[in-house]
Amino acid sequence: MTIDVLYGTESGNAEMAAEEIVAALGDARAVDLQDIGPDDLDPTTVYLVLCSTYGDGELPASAQPFVDALHAQQPDLTGVRYAAFGLGDSSYAESYSLGGNQLAECLDALGAERFGDFGRHDASSSDDLVASAVAWAEAVLADAATAAA
Numbered sequence: 089m090t091i092d093v094l095y096g097t098e099s100g101n102a103e104m105a106a107e108e109i110v111a112a113l114g115d116a117r118a119v120d121l122q123d124i125g126p127d128d129l130d131p132t133t134v135y136l137v138l139c140s141t142y143g144d145g146e147l148p149a150s151a152q153p154f155v156d157a158l159h160a161q162q163p164d165l166t167g168v169r170y171a172a173f174g175l176g177d178s179s180y181a182e183s184y185s186l187g188g189n190q191l192a193e194c195l196d197a198l199g200a201e202r203f204g205d206f207g208r209h210d211a212s213s214s215d216d217l218v219a220s221a222v223a224w225a226e227a228v229l230a231d232a233a234t235a236a237a
């Protein structure tokens with residue numbers, strides 16, 4: 089099973105978490121969303137998608153071109169499987185984690201299949217980002233393996 093850990097980031101937290109997930113899984117790669125386009129999504133790959141929120145509930149800079157391309161190209165993503173993890177800060181009460189939600193809603197609307205729980209990290213909490221993200225990745229992949237068995 090090929091695993092790509094995609095990340096959309098503004099200040100590097102999602103990238104750091106993605107790199108640590110890759111280190112924990114051993115056989116995966118981290119890919120910045122700004123370096124791929126919709127055509128790169130492949131039904132034979134399992135995607136773990138990490139995305140932060142910036143501005144006032146907006147996408148981070150590195151995810152914006154990818155989401156713009158999804159809107160413009162409207163690809164059929166049937167068969168593409170992904171799990172989502174949003175990074176945010178609950179002190180932004182009205183816009184907590186909306187960047188990750190926005191990206192997931194876009195993938196869902198184009199036919200992609202989301203698996204596992206929607207992971208979250210709240211920068212206002214005492215939770216460790218890397219520990220939370222690695223635990224989430226291991227849990228969603230275990231769920232996916234059980235479902236496939």
Ligand SMILES: Cc1cc2nc3c(=O)[nH]c(=O)nc-3n(C[C@H](O)[C@H](O)[C@H](O)COP(=O)(O)O)c2cc1C
Nearest residue numbers: 097098099100101102140141145176177180184185
């Ligand atoms: C200027 C600024 C705006 C932010 N806006 C939001 C927001 O609207 N909603 C939210 O949940 N988090 C918001 N955050 C928190 C970030 O999403 C959080 O710190 C995250 O860990 C950043 O991840 P990144 O470094 O991968 O971009 C904001 C942070 C900054 C610095």
